[in-house]
Amino acid sequence: MTTMFVTYPGDASTRFDREYYVGVHLPLVRTAWEPHGLLSATAFFPAGSVEGTVALAVCEFRDDAAVDAALGSPQSNAVMADIVNFTDSTPARRRC
16 A cells, blocks of 8 residues: 655645535545545644644555556546645645
């Protein structure tokens, strides 16, 4: 299994709509990437005392090839285009 972490850097002044992220964006991610091997996608929101990160997504994939297939799929364009609808932060991806 391969885990991809998506972090959204920021602070108290960073725009991040948690309700939109959980209710709209994560379902979009699941719809777009499950056919390519996404097993789960979960969001975490650090407490106010954690500076530097406003949100973290944990996406579990079948393997590295599944991550590559999902990110390279045409459906991934909609996932990336949706980011401006909930934040002005630029996400960073890292896989483990």
